[in-house]
Amino acid sequence: MSKKRFFVFMWLLLTLLPVSVSAEGTSPWEVKLPFESATIHYTISGMEKGSEVVYVRDYGREVATYHTTEMNMMGMTMVNETVEIENQDWVYSFDLTEKTGTKSVNPRKYMIEEYNKLSKADKKLVEKNGEKMGVSMAEGFGGNVQQNATKILGYSCDRAEIMGTVVHSLHGSGIPLLLESNMMGMTMKIEATSVDEGKVDASYFEFPKGIEARYDPQSDAIAREMAKRTIAGLKDPESIKNQGGMPMMQGREQQMTPEEREQMQQAMEMLKGMFGNQPQQ
Numbered sequence: 001m002s003k004k005r006f007f008v009f010m011w012l013l014l015t016l017l018p019v020s021v022s023a024e025g026t027s028p029w030e031v032k033l034p035f036e037s038a039t040i041h042y043t044i045s046g047m048e049k050g051s052e053v054v055y056v057r058d059y060g061r062e063v064a065t066y067h068t069t070e071m072n073m074m075g076m077t078m079v080n081e082t083v084e085i086e087n088q089d090w091v092y093s094f095d096l097t098e099k100t101g102t103k104s105v106n107p108r109k110y111m112i113e114e115y116n117k118l119s120k121a122d123k124k125l126v127e128k129n130g131e132k133m134g135v136s137m138a139e140g141f142g143g144n145v146q147q148n149a150t151k152i153l154g155y156s157c158d159r160a161e162i163m164g165t166v167v168h169s170l171h172g173s174g175i176p177l178l179l180e181s182n183m184m185g186m187t188m189k190i191e192a193t194s195v196d197e198g199k200v201d202a203s204y205f206e207f208p209k210g211i212e213a214r215y216d217p218q219s220d221a222i223a224r225e226m227a228k229r230t231i232a233g234l235k236d237p238e239s240i241k242n243q244g245g246m247p248m249m250q251g252r253e254q255q256m257t258p259e260e261r262e263q264m265q266q267a268m269e270m271l272k273g274m275f276g277n278q279p280q281q
Helices: 003-015 107-116 120-140 217-235 238-243 258-276
Strands: 038-046 049-057 062-073 076-086 090-095 100-105 144-152 155-162 165-170 176-183 186-197 213-215
Touching: 090 213, 100 107, 100 217, 107 217, 120 217, 144 165, 155 176
Parallel strands: 100 213
Antiparallel strands: 038 049, 038 186, 049 062, 062 076, 076 090, 090 100, 144 155, 155 165, 165 176, 176 186
């Protein structure tokens, strides 16, 4: 599994599940940031060196990430320059080096849709189970989750630690201000150096010229199915044990390389062991 995708996988395990009760009339996946718009600057060090800038609009409903790093491998310098633009419906990813682009449905959209189909009682049940499972899942990997654990640049942050990776994110959101990882001798540190609140120019949310974002209907179908299975699993945690792992990850394997499948299988074995030891409700 590529290092970046592995970090994303670990973070999804902690953030796709609701870890706090939602406000009345919203879902656990509809999070408003403490500012309407902002520009966040990061430095990146370790196996990759460079910088990242994140532009936020509409309280986090729109996010554009500009990432530029270099990595030395076997005497060669590899440049990684990407742009990702996310709104409530879509995630657009562009590789400026390879001149390629992809378009996929924002997984949170389907999570919200499935959640909104539930009765009021089932919504409360999903939130209750999600809070328990989000924390116990981290513990199952030998990690932990603490809300409002630290302050970075004046902002309250939740701290999540799992399998050699520690992430401090803006409270109740998936936007990290500090990520530190040391796994299998591979280190990475992504640290926010400034958060500038204020209006963000619309140009940062425009697609790179000359690159087409190709839509993959298969990934859309997988995301929709993952959302259905995840909500079903949150309604009935026992079904996770019976189905052999987290529902949100099922169906994802067909898109993985053999290396990715091997690491995912190891993770799933840990999850199965963890949920297999859950006390009966």
